[in-house]
Amino acid sequence: MARRDSHIYICLFISLFLLAACRTAKTEKSNLEISNMVMEVSNFQATAPVCDNLSAKLKIKAEIGEKSLSSSGTFGVEKEQGIQICINALGLFEVARLEVTPKDALVMNRVGKEYVQLDYTSASVLEQAGLNYNILQSVFLNEPFSPDGKDFIDALPNMSFTREGDDILVKTPEEGLMQYTFRFNAHTGELLATNGVYDKKVRVSCNYSDFEKLEGRSFPRNIILSIDGVGTPLALTLKLSNLKVGRYVFKNSNVASYKKMELSNIIRSLAE
Numbered sequence: 001m002a003r004r005d006s007h008i009y010i011c012l013f014i015s016l017f018l019l020a021a022c023r024t025a026k027t028e029k030s031n032l033e034i035s036n037m038v039m040e041v042s043n044f045q046a047t048a049p050v051c052d053n054l055s056a057k058l059k060i061k062a063e064i065g066e067k068s069l070s071s072s073g074t075f076g077v078e079k080e081q082g083i084q085i086c087i088n089a090l091g092l093f094e095v096a097r098l099e100v101t102p103k104d105a106l107v108m109n110r111v112g113k114e115y116v117q118l119d120y121t122s123a124s125v126l127e128q129a130g131l132n133y134n135i136l137q138s139v140f141l142n143e144p145f146s147p148d149g150k151d152f153i154d155a156l157p158n159m160s161f162t163r164e165g166d167d168i169l170v171k172t173p174e175e176g177l178m179q180y181t182f183r184f185n186a187h188t189g190e191l192l193a194t195n196g197v198y199d200k201k202v203r204v205s206c207n208y209s210d211f212e213k214l215e216g217r218s219f220p221r222n223i224i225l226s227i228d229g230v231g232t233p234l235a236l237t238l239k240l241s242n243l244k245v246g247r248y249v250f251k252n253s254n255v256a257s258y259k260k261m262e263l264s265n266i267i268r269s270l271a272e
């Protein structure tokens with residue numbers, strides 16, 4: 001039962017995360033100060049892309065309300081191909097798997113042979129929010145982005161800036177239901193957080209810490225995703241170790257022998 005619960009909690013969190021976006025408050029600044037901050041952010045190391053593929057061992061903790069479950073697994077991403085998170089039980093066998101591809105997001109219950117699939121274009125909420133693979137890939141890879149698909153550096157002049165202590169906050173223009181804010185450390189150039197609101201109701205934060213050098217670019221070994229405003233607070237902590245570059249190859253999972261489930265069924269199971 002514990003293994004199945006772990007899968008349900010992690011599936012629910014990630015599914016809800018796909019329905020959310022980010023936003024912060026507005027602050028007026030002089031044109032000169034904004035121009036200086038645009039140049040400053042343009043030189044930050046976090047604006048440089050991470051390597052084309054990355055893999056790591058994973059410690060994962062899912063929290064929903066007062067419930068908390070932990071497990072281990074693996075994390076892998078091949079740019080423009082897909083992201084995969086595998087969850088193991090007792091470090092011995094795989095019980096759940098998450099795949100995010102340019103086409104859709106797939107969550108598999110390996111023990112019960114069930115899966116949930118979310119298509120960016122057919123799921124109305126995802127379509128309205130403008131969420132797609134490129135945005136989700138950037139979140140997992142600690143990269144800032146422009147929601148309209150433009151290069152982040154090229155889109156910077158149309159964004160707003162706030163200096164807050166040692167950090168610079170960069171906010172994208174508000175379009176539809178989504179808006180993003182990125183928090184950079186002005187001294188290290190690292191992206192520390194992506195925060196905000198989806199549809200002015202669901203508050204999401206993604207915080208990064210414990211950076212290590214990866215091919216000359218700092219990359220976080222701790223990624224904490226949290227959601228509030230969905231009835232019960234959710235949090236997902238990913239602790240990465242044994243980071244490797246240039247070795248991972250993404251392969252789509254075969255779900256032909258699995259039973260398809262609806263997201264509403266997972267939510268209902270969790271509530272019971």
